[in-house]
Amino acid sequence: MTAGLHAERVSWSAGGALILDGVALAPRPGTVTGLLGPNGSGKSTLLRVLAGVLAPDTGVVTLDGVPLADVPRRTVARRVAVVEQQADTQVELTVADVVRLGRIPHRRAWTPASTADEAAVRSALERSGLADKAHRLWHTLSGGERQRAQIARALAQEPRELLLDEPTNHLDIQHQLELLDLITGLGLTSVVALHDLNLAAAYCAQVVVVRRGRVVAAGTPDEVLTEELIADVYGVRARVSVPEPGERPHIRFLGTLARDSREP
Template sequence: MSAGLAADRVAWSAGGALVLDGVSLTPLAGTVTGVLGPNGSGKSTLLRLLAGVLAPASGVVTLDGDPLAAVPRRTAARRIALVHQQADTQAELTVADVVRLGRIPHRRAWTPASAADEAAVRDALERSGLTSRAHRLWHTLSGGERQRAQIARALAQEPRELLLDEPTNHLDIQHQLELLDLISGLELTSVVALHDLNLAATYCDQVLVLRQGRVVAAGEPGAVLTEELIADVYGVRAHITRPGPGERPHIRFLGTLTGSA
């Protein structure tokens, strides 16, 4: 029986249009896997299939070798945490209140928080660098702080698999780097949808590249992110600098390809 979360030839359609077509992904335990591709390539849909939010039309998502659909929802929620692109609420919630939502899979309905719940919340706040903001109201936070709070909420679930849908969107460079430093240091099995190829090259142990719902390439960033692939998938000319063996590549974009779609 294979351990962890995996997708095997999954497909999904919306409105008669094929969004994902035969995509397989087996993240390595304790690593960061980047899911890359242009807008509309199926990145968000793949994460929702892995989280069990959507059910594949064909193929299967498994957790420790068992079909995810057959795993009790509470069990899956304790194992898998999904962080969406953006989250908002009109309720007057504090940061600590938001993080406490991550304990729902561990509690029976209408039961008060236990000492273990509160310890998990404190730990998640500390790991996310939000202890000093625990009593701040959610709507007063910056975009970067909200993303960190959502990751803290996910960490309070005490998952083994963490799925993040473009977590660096709308963040400035400092907050992008801080967020990915946090994610890469968690030692969880993380799958992250990203737009920025240099961030993917810097922080991901493996990448999966999608185009129009199909896998174009998969493997280590240094092997996958080539000038040819970037031109083919993104329609962009690029120059890649490879500092040395074992070092991460850096991508410099030179412009769009003439006549590219």
């Protein structure tokens, strides 16, 4: 049986437009896979298909070899956690309240939190560095703290797979690095959509590049993030440093390419 969360030749359309076209994705257990591509390439849609929020038109997403559609929703919710780009609420919730939402898949309706639930919440707060902010109101948090709270909520689910949609958006450099340090230190099978290629190169064990809904490259950052691929997919001239053994590549952007010089 194939372990983990896999997509096999997945396609999905909306309004007659093909958004995903035969996508395959097989994250390595316990590592971070970066999902890269220009705006509109299908990254967010692919994450929603992997989470079971959208059903593929063709192909299949499997969890431990079982089609996701055949896995009970509560089981999926316990195994797979999702962190959206942005989250907000008009309700005055504390950070601990937000994190407790991650325990919903483990509880029956209308039952009070158990000792195990509260232990999971405390652990998630500690792992995300928010234990000292448990009683702070959500709306008083900074952007970086809100993202950490969202990850803490996901951790409270006690998942094995974690899907994150551009979690570094709108964060300053320090908070971007702190957030990715947190994600890579979790030891979960994570798929994270990113725009910053240097962050992907620095933090991801493997990367998958999508363009117009199709996978155009997949592998380790030093294999995939070449000057040729960056020019072809992003329309940008770049210089990619050749890493020494054990090091990650670094990308220096030099400017955009003329549109007519790119592959149509």
